[in-house]
Amino acid sequence: MQHQTKSNREGILSAIRRALAVPAPRPGHHEGEAKTQQEPKFHSTLPIMGQEPVSSWLPPVGASWDDWRDLFAANSVDLKTEFIVCADEADLNAHLKRLAEQNGWKKVALHHGELTDKAQAALGLETMWVDKGYDPHELEKCDAGLTQCDALVAQTGSVVMSNPSAGGRVLSVLPPHHVVLARRDQLLPDLPTAFELMQSKYGDNYPSLMGFITGPSRTGDIERILVLGAHGPKKLTVLVV
């Protein structure tokens, strides 16, 4: 592929270097004499990885799993996510069956995984597996997409997913109902811990897509009135077992 327009990497980089010749005052230090000379050197980018400050500025999350569960539940109410903590796998299956019945599922889409395989067996509905490639038209017609995830974040009520953990990029957004299946120990307290997990899980080899899903698809573009299901799922159900 031959492009006529030329990328101006060196030109832009040298323009940036020239522009940066004079240092800028730190935020909040614009008044009066420039303090840049005396400012202490800035250390790294801040201890964000769950150690200190960042978690201590963000909304509080509590210390125990029960606190996190309650917080996730409270956030879910706010977000209109359906959040269910199941007693055991039998309970999970019962909930899945209830969901299928209530929502009139005829066909569901899934990817292979420990929890999704079990769910498929329990549901016994017509199934579309996406693992070996799929036709988007067919996926669009499925009543629900069932996926696993990387983690749940109590602080924001978010589901952390990625290409490998949730059956690719599209399964979690194209069907009208997204159902997330998660283990109890996947519930994390806050965002810093979630990033820490992704880093330790994937190291330098990040999946091409990682995502935070916070509630069902939504928009406020018409008079700032909340409407669910703008382009993605109208419903989001999170089942923890």
Add this chain to the structure above:
Amino acid sequence: MAIAPETLKEEALEPRSAPPGSGAAHDDNFHNPPEKPSAQFHHDADVITRDLRHRALIQSALGKYGLARASKQSKFQDWQAARQAAGDVKWEALGRLDSHLRDFADKIEARGAKVFWASHGDEARDYVVQVIKDAGAKRIIKSKTMTGEEIHLNAALEKEGFEVAESDLGEYIVQLREEAPYHFVFPAMHLSRGEISDLFKEKLGTESTDDPERLTMIAREVMREKYIAADVGISGANFAISETGTISITENEGNARLTIGLPKIHIAIFGIEKVLPKMSDLALFLPMLATAGAGQALTGYNTLISGPRQPGEIDGPEELHIVLLDNGRTNLLADPEQRDALHCIRCGACLNVCPIFKNVGGHTYGTTYQGPIGSVITPHLRELQTWKHLSSASSLCGACTETCPVKIDIAHHLLQNRRNAVKEKSVWWEKLAMQGFAFFMNQPKLYRLALKVAPLAQAFHPLIKGRKIDPMYVWTKDRDFPKVARQSFREFWSKRQK
């Protein structure tokens, strides 16, 4: 602008910034001569400020925003410390922008993406067009990109005969109306559901409805087919992580997820200032963007893209093109005093709290980036003398500075722009007037005399008040002039002392 109040009530007066249906907002030359941007601003401001319907819509929309934001911000344990930290991280990122950008580009290229560095908008446009042509593609789906607006990407793509669909609901609405976004976060905030219903009826042949949900579903149905049929997905990016070669895209509707999930080619276009040093910085920036931008704990979808589809992955685009755009940003970078205006994460909060924005509305600015931050950066990105009037579109109340999640002192920069404009090219009559004023204020006798004469002169004021021959016309055309006191404070005080 010489408009008598009576004529303003007539329907005939329309704002000029983006006449619906003219497609003018997408035209590069629209805001340039024949009409000067400052004249257009004053004219449109005059019209919109009196438009009660506009006022009611904006008040109600921003009222909802204000409540949501206050409730989410109050959940933070220490919002002020978080702001300072966010500002510091951006300061650090921009202070070493060259090495961060190099790292970012090298990392994401190692994962199979192509990075194109564009100094100007036309280079970026040409590149995007070329990629699409090379792929033999026709249909394009876009999720929101303000950088795309900045370089008039849609117009360029449509000129080539491509079919372009904006998938974000607000963007889709303004695309159908052929006008520019009203607000860079809430593009269709200036429209009522009735207007949107009429628009859909006219363009899509749908039934009238006043139900926002029904209207949203109409757009959903239209778009679903387009995602699947599209050959190319174009998105922006909110952050670019140099540590890992990752871009982060924030959205609520899921439209960006579909735009970058289904088509075979993904093109992401954004400004060079979007860099953050580390992926973990997002743990701070994502919730702050969501809280300041729309009063959410976290935006619906935050998606981190590190390359096109990788080996072993189920889906994703085969090609990922990153377009890094300078387009004047290095000019702003070169000004150490104002460099931090590039820290902006485009949350839109400064627009939402700005009394000028609330009164004159987004289109009046005639810029890609509206409101206080737009007024700060536009003169740098375009040209100072033509856009300096925007620095006066401020009451200097400081609400923008107060609200900014990355602690940009926006009000300070507005003043700085005024100073720079005068330093660069002073206006002779302003200079003369200021010299006259200085002379006058240095002559106590003259001053006291003027105080004596003023009440007498004011007695004759009604004869010319509110007419164009009135030297106070700019003020008195819509307002009363305060009555000059018969007795000065000085006189009052010296009498009292006796």
